[in-house]
Amino acid sequence: MANTMKDLPAFTPQQISLSPAEKTRRKRKSIIRAAEGFFLLLTVILPLSILNAIELSLDDWLLAVTACTIVWGLMLLIIITKADRFLAFFDPHFFVVPALGAVILISYFAYLMPDLRILVLGGWFTVLLFGGGLMTFRQSILLSFAMGIGYMLSVYAIAQSGYPINLAAEIGQVIPFWVVWGYSGRVTERMRMKRIENKMLRKELSQYAFTDSLTGLYNRRAFENEFQRRKELLRGGAYLGVLVFDIDHFKRVNDTKGHEAGDVLLKEFAAVLSRSMGDDACLARLGGDEFVAIISVESLNELEQLIEDIFYDNRQAIGGLFTHSCGAVLTSSKYSISRVLRVADTSLYEAKARGRDCFVVKDLDEVSMALATAPKVDESLGDLEQLR
Structure with missing residues (x-):
C-alpha cells in the first residue's frame, strides 16, 4: 500500500531527529565538558595546595588529576568505540554511566x-543540571542515593585516617542533601517531559510540512524529495515510472455539489489509489484533484502492465461512481522532476482527449529524441480545466 501520513518518507526522520554521527558528536562533547568541569576544580585548588591553605599534598593533587583522566578517558573511549550502544537499553543518552563516574570522582x-x-x-548539583531533560526521576533518585552513599564512605575513610571529624554529624547532613536532590529530580523530570513534548511537537510539525492535510498522502515537497532520492539510487537498466492521476469531471462535482462533496471524493480517491499501489510506490497529492505516484520498473511494458492492473483494481473499488485518467512517464536518472512532470501532464492531457477513463504512457528518452529532431514547438499544456 502506498505511503500515508503514518509512514513518513525516508528523508523526513533525518530532519526530525539527529543522525547517529551527530548523536555521537554530542555525547563526546558532553563528556569533554564534564571533564573540563572537574579539571577546572582541580586547577582552582592547585594554588591552595601549593600555599598549604588546605590539607592536600601535591602528590594527592596529582592522584586526583590521574583519577579524572582515567574516568573521563574511559568514557570517551566508550563513545569512540561505540560501546555505548550496548548500554542503550538503560542509558540511551549515555548519561547514567558518566554520572556514576562522577559519583566515584566526587567521593574520591x-x-x-x-x-x-x-x-x-556541592558539585553533584552540577551533575544533576547536566542531566536535565535526559534522566528519569527514578534514575535521578538512584544516582543521588549512590552519591550519598559514596560521600558517607568517604567521610568514614576520613575519620579512620585520624582527621578530626564528627562522623555522626557528617553522615546526618547527607539526609537534607538527599531531600534537596530528590526535589531536583522532580525538576529534571519536568524538564525531560518538556523535552519529549517538544520533540513530539517537532515531529508533528514535520509531518504537516511533508503531508497533505486532507488525504494524509505526501505533498509536493515530499514527493520531489522522494523522487530525487530514488533517482540517485537508480542503477543499471532500472527506471522510474511517474504516474499522474486526476478525477474525470471533478470540477463539475465542486460546482454542483459543493466543495465538501469534492473533499469527500478526493479522500475516497486517495484511499482507492493507496490500496491499488504496491508497497514500493510513493503516492502524493500535488494539489486539487491531481495525484502523482512513483514506482520502480525495468521497462515500458512493465510500466504499462502495472497501470493496467491499477486501473482494473480501481474500477472494481470505485464501482462506477466516478472515473479517472492517468498520464505516465518512464524516466531514467538524467531528467529533472520538472521535466518529468511536464511530460506526464502532457500524457494526462492526451488521455483526457481520448475520452477519459484511460491512460497514456510515454518513454521520456523517446520524447526527448523526438523533440530534438522536430521543429521548435510550444510545450505549454494549455488550459486543461476544459477537459477535467
Missing part, C-alpha cells in the same frame, strides 16, 4: 580534600 575528591568536602559534594 572529598576523601583527598576533607577541608573542602562540602564544597566538593
Whole structure:
C-alpha cells in the first residue's frame, strides 16, 4: 500500500531527529565538558595546595588529576568505540554511566580534600543540571542515593585516617542533601517531559510540512524529495515510472455539489489509489484533484502492465461512481522532476482527449529524441480545466 501520513518518507526522520554521527558528536562533547568541569576544580585548588591553605599534598593533587583522566578517558573511549550502544537499553543518552563516574570522582575528591568536602559534594548539583531533560526521576533518585552513599564512605575513610571529624554529624547532613536532590529530580523530570513534548511537537510539525492535510498522502515537497532520492539510487537498466492521476469531471462535482462533496471524493480517491499501489510506490497529492505516484520498473511494458492492473483494481473499488485518467512517464536518472512532470501532464492531457477513463504512457528518452529532431514547438499544456 502506498505511503500515508503514518509512514513518513525516508528523508523526513533525518530532519526530525539527529543522525547517529551527530548523536555521537554530542555525547563526546558532553563528556569533554564534564571533564573540563572537574579539571577546572582541580586547577582552582592547585594554588591552595601549593600555599598549604588546605590539607592536600601535591602528590594527592596529582592522584586526583590521574583519577579524572582515567574516568573521563574511559568514557570517551566508550563513545569512540561505540560501546555505548550496548548500554542503550538503560542509558540511551549515555548519561547514567558518566554520572556514576562522577559519583566515584566526587567521593574520591572529598576523601583527598576533607577541608573542602562540602564544597566538593556541592558539585553533584552540577551533575544533576547536566542531566536535565535526559534522566528519569527514578534514575535521578538512584544516582543521588549512590552519591550519598559514596560521600558517607568517604567521610568514614576520613575519620579512620585520624582527621578530626564528627562522623555522626557528617553522615546526618547527607539526609537534607538527599531531600534537596530528590526535589531536583522532580525538576529534571519536568524538564525531560518538556523535552519529549517538544520533540513530539517537532515531529508533528514535520509531518504537516511533508503531508497533505486532507488525504494524509505526501505533498509536493515530499514527493520531489522522494523522487530525487530514488533517482540517485537508480542503477543499471532500472527506471522510474511517474504516474499522474486526476478525477474525470471533478470540477463539475465542486460546482454542483459543493466543495465538501469534492473533499469527500478526493479522500475516497486517495484511499482507492493507496490500496491499488504496491508497497514500493510513493503516492502524493500535488494539489486539487491531481495525484502523482512513483514506482520502480525495468521497462515500458512493465510500466504499462502495472497501470493496467491499477486501473482494473480501481474500477472494481470505485464501482462506477466516478472515473479517472492517468498520464505516465518512464524516466531514467538524467531528467529533472520538472521535466518529468511536464511530460506526464502532457500524457494526462492526451488521455483526457481520448475520452477519459484511460491512460497514456510515454518513454521520456523517446520524447526527448523526438523533440530534438522536430521543429521548435510550444510545450505549454494549455488550459486543461476544459477537459477535467
